[in-house]
Amino acid sequence: MNAVTTSTRELAHPTRDEIRLEGVLHALSDPMRLRIVRELAVAESDLSCSYFTLPVTKSTTTHHFRVLRESGVIRQVYRGTAKLNGLRREDLDLLFPGLLDRVLAAAALEADRLGTDG
Template identity: 70%
Template sequence: MTDTATTRPRTLAHPGLQEIRLEAVLHALSDPVRLSIVRDLAAAPDELACSYFVLPVTKSTTTHHFRVLREAGVIRQTYVGTAKMNALRRQELQTLFPHLLDSVLAAAAAEEERRAGP
């Protein structure tokens, strides 16, 4: 007898291209913690594990932030063994909302520089 829970890969639900809505993406990007996750993913050459991120919130709140990003269509999450890997859905967002992600990331970088001051 085979245990299907151990033989079947774990998957997470992601919105399809037609289900991604601008207001959900903007909402996901409006939170500073989620924006920092997106900035880290944008700067990384590969997927990053959830454990990579050191965030100023509890583990359950971190899980919530990743779920908001995934359900909005901003990131794709996959399991590799027991690690949950995260990747930006950059090309899909570019197709739906040209230059939105790059503009938000540039604005976030400019704000960080401005706050750092002279």
């Protein structure tokens, strides 16, 4: 990964050219990560990690965010002590047109079918 960091508070992200379909699909294949992405997709702004209430341990939550960041699905930035998360929709839409919208639509249909919210 060629991502450059200028301070210890910056997190490494793949450049747009480094994002690979198999990495994105792997990141979106986990129900907890898909749940995070669904929430980010409808958010009006970036969300802190503490916003998400997942039925897993804190270390597992951290792992899920790292997988999403390292695959290029989300961007994480520090604002003070909070780590904010945003969907890299523009990059994903340019690289894989329609993929994110179709995955989100399919996830919503599945949640309706199963009677779940995530």
